[in-house]
Amino acid sequence: MDLTTFYYILAGVLVVLGIVGTVLPALPGLPLVFGGMLLASWASGFEKVGWVTLVVLGLLTALSMVIDFAATAMGAKRVGASKLAIIGSIIGTFAGLMFGFIGIFIGPFVGALIGELIHTRKLDQATKVGVGTWVGILVGTVLKLGLAFAMLGLFAIFWFF
Numbered sequence: 001m002d003l004t005t006f007y008y009i010l011a012g013v014l015v016v017l018g019i020v021g022t023v024l025p026a027l028p029g030l031p032l033v034f035g036g037m038l039l040a041s042w043a044s045g046f047e048k049v050g051w052v053t054l055v056v057l058g059l060l061t062a063l064s065m066v067i068d069f070a071a072t073a074m075g076a077k078r079v080g081a082s083k084l085a086i087i088g089s090i091i092g093t094f095a096g097l098m099f100g101f102i103g104i105f106i107g108p109f110v111g112a113l114i115g116e117l118i119h120t121r122k123l124d125q126a127t128k129v130g131v132g133t134w135v136g137i138l139v140g141t142v143l144k145l146g147l148a149f150a151m152l153g154l155f156a157i158f159w160f161f
Contacts, residue, residue, distance in 0.1 A: 007043035011036040015152070022064075022144045024104065025093050030064040033148055037155050049158045057151050064147045068140050075136015081116060081129040088115025089133045109134040 014036030021027025034057055041049040076086050092111020096103035113130035120126060 004043050007039055011040035011043065014039065019145075019148055022148050023141060024097070029144060030061045030148055030151070033151060034058060034061040037151070040159075048160075049155060053154065053158045057155065060147055060151050060154075064144050067143045067147070071140030071143065072133065072136045075139065076112070076129065076133045078136075079128050079132030080125070081112065081133055082119040084115035084119040085112045085126075085129045085133065086115070088112050088118075089137070091115075093137070105134070105138075108137050 014032050017027060018029050018032030018034075018036060021029030021032055023029075037049070037057055038054060041054060072089070073086075076089065081089075088111035089108045090111065092107040092109070092114070093104070094107070095111065096105070096107020099107070109130045112133035113126045116126035116129040117123065
C-alpha cells in the first residue's frame with residue numbers, strides 16, 4: 001500500500017468518526033469530518049478540492065460549533081434553566097455515555113433535572129428545564145447532522161465533478 005492510499009483510508013476513518021461524533025458528545029464531530037476532507041484534499045495535491053471549497057467547509061465547521069453551544073443554551077434559557085441545570089446537563093451527557101446509545105439521550109435530561117431540583121426544589125420546574133435542555137441538545141444534533149451531510153455533499157460534488 002502506498003502512502004497516498006493510506007492517507008485516503010485515514011481521511012475516510014476521520015470522516016466516519018466525525019459523523020459518529022455529531023451524535024456522541026465525546027468526539028469532536030464536524031472538526032473530524034473537516035479534518036478528513038482536508039487530509040483527502042491534501043493527499044490529492046488539492047487537485048480535486050481546492051482552497052475555496054475548503055474555506056467554505058471550514059466555515060461550516062465553525063458554524064456547527066456555534067450551533068452546538070447555541071442550541072443547548074437556547075433550549076435551556078427558554079425554560080429558565082439555572083446554572084446548576086446546565087452543569088447537570090453537561091455532567092449527565094458524559095455520564096450517559098456509560099449507558100450506551102440510550103444514555104446519550106437520557107443523560108442530559110436527567111442531569112438538567114437533578115441540577116434544577118437542587119437549585120429550585122420544584123419538580124415541575126426541574127422537569128420543564130430537563131425537557132427544554134434535552135430538546136435544545138436534540139435540535140443541535142439534528143442541525144449538526146444536516147451540516148455534516150451538506151459538507152459531505154459539497155465535498156463530493158467538487159471531488160467527482
